[in-house]
Amino acid sequence: MKASVWESKFSSRTERMTSSAIRELLKVAARPEVISFGGGMPAPELFPREEVSAATERVLKNPELANQALQYGTTEGLPALREWIASFMSKDGLEVNPDNVLITSGSQQALDLLGKIFIDENDYIVVENPTYLGALQAWAPYGAEYATVPMDQDGMITDALPHAFAKNPKFIYALSNFQNPTGVSMSLERRQKLVELSTKYQVPIVEDDPYGALCFEAVPTPSLLAIESQYENELKSEPSNVVYLSTFSKILTPGLRLAWVIAPDKVINKMVQAKQGMDLHTTTFAQCVAYEVARTGFLDGHIQKIIECYRRRRDVMLESLEENMPVNKGITWTNPQGGLFLWITMPEHINTTRLLEESLKDNVAFVPGDSFFPLGGGKNTMRLNFSYMPDAKINEGIGRLSQVVKRML
């Protein structure tokens, strides 16, 4: 194809955009013979096909609901679904007002919206190191810069925050539960400290929580949103310093592209304005179907089923790593208590992109960790997804991967 006149017209913004290594990898990993620990896909066996089908039929048989599902809707989202979300989120002393809920086309759109309304070129954002690649991709076109905070087994090391605040950041981006990519959760003490420092230094928080409902332990740790609402208890029903994101992708299905933001009035208003220009509104069809599935209470039991499945798969992966990975070679991994991911740190001399090239020859895929580090580094790290592959494949895949590692050590 010949060069087109368009090529001379690209915005300066496009130079900052890059394709996601993960998305490209998903394409390779889609080959049926590949055992994929890449991507972040839910277990397809658990998709509630029948419930979604029955819900769609109920919606479309009812003339009023059908009109709502098929016609244009409001930018804020379906009122009934916003109410359901507000009630789903009201726990740990938190009371969410449906007016503070905005439905987005996946959490990725919420990240783009936040970039649009908060990030000017060269603005700093405080992020965990490593952090979620999708956020870095959403904010790259806006010219974001990053101040990173190191992590340990209790999550973001909050003592390092005041140093990061020297950059006068727009906000702190934190994945409180079973972080993508490491699988690590913030301890309650760290959460409290983070909220305290956020208020003290007046740097607000974006809490991205796609996996919080998928907790393998008996008692989940309260969200930053809930902690903050108690910390500033005069604001009990009105979230203030925290903007909170979550999604139906991991508790129902990603194909609906439904997520939500909880934010203070003035932030929601600006996000609605921005979203009008971005896609008018999120699909009313999917919103009506999701509400029809959710309103029956179906998700409570469904989430338990997902938790049982993912907990078992995590166990299989951990046991397989224990059994197969070479010992005493400085290979370590995290022990996630929920979510979809586990994180391996290899000895310094192992480059995981090289490792991926080798393991793909044996049809095993994972995501090299370096792209999760906004300022570079992490070349010896890797992210493994344990939700997508059935138990036997996890065993087989970790076995093969361990052989490749042994050859490279």
Next chain:
Amino acid sequence: MKASVWESKFSSRTERMTSSAIRELLKVAARPEVISFGGGMPAPELFPREEVSAATERVLKNPELANQALQYGTTEGLPALREWIASFMSKDGLEVNPDNVLITSGSQQALDLLGKIFIDENDYIVVENPTYLGALQAWAPYGAEYATVPMDQDGMITDALPHAFAKNPKFIYALSNFQNPTGVSMSLERRQKLVELSTKYQVPIVEDDPYGALCFEAVPTPSLLAIESQYENELKSEPSNVVYLSTFSKILTPGLRLAWVIAPDKVINKMVQAKQGMDLHTTTFAQCVAYEVARTGFLDGHIQKIIECYRRRRDVMLESLEENMPVNKGITWTNPQGGLFLWITMPEHINTTRLLEESLKDNVAFVPGDSFFPLGGGKNTMRLNFSYMPDAKINEGIGRLSQVVKRML
């Protein structure tokens, strides 16, 4: 609610965002007693509820299709749907390659994507005057400036283009068929001239064509995309100077939020990169359902049904205007040969925003025209939608509106 720390953090971009008068109006017009010629909503009676329901059931009963519909998908869109669109678009000597088709979350997202990849602050875009408000909203955050080209009953007056090109614009934005807001189409001669000037001056074209399929005449005029592919016939199968947008919103249902872009490889690639960061991909659920409806050929007959309904409603509106509007007072209106909208120009001293305030008291809504003029003006113009209201309501609404006009003259 107390002022939050967020308020000091908004980007400079947010100052350029405004809420759509139309969206706010839709809220008022949603009251059942209002006869609404506002908005741009399709006739809900024609929504193919049964076909969408049956298609959803077929998709979800088939394990492979269900997985595709409920799981994450590729940013480009469902391959089968892209192929269907390429074949639907291949006419008038045009051959579209599915690789040049990108599925977007409504055409509004395509407009946002174009803003993101092409518009830097203070870049000029050439637009018809008046032009589509949604485009102005999409591009406001990017800091677009506008060079306007006047219109007559044959559409954009192409002789004025060279003058507009003096601003070194990024592209020309043209609504070739049954333009929103005026309902006017470009004549074939003007289309040919536009393509010729675009090539000569190397200013590419964005053709926004949501209504092209809803043509009331026997022989539709070829799109700019088709004309350009013949003009540069060595590029027959590869669109070059034209990026083309269209949508399922007007020929199937808006609630699915499905639209498409046809663009040269390098533009599609950049759009895919940008879309990854914006929403990962458009809902696979809606894409699979739309494909399942479309692949049977159902849309051919369905589009004919829509055309018949809208043609009749346009006739009812035109006849009612003839009958009821005061004569010899300098009130004129367009005679749209397709689409959803008709445009009225009042005498200079009638302010249509004031007129709307009055007509809302009589429960009749429309959209004042001034917001469609990017550089101001048009305070005596108004847009009327004829697709949404049934015949009797159109008659009644135009009758009431005419009474209000008579009082104001």
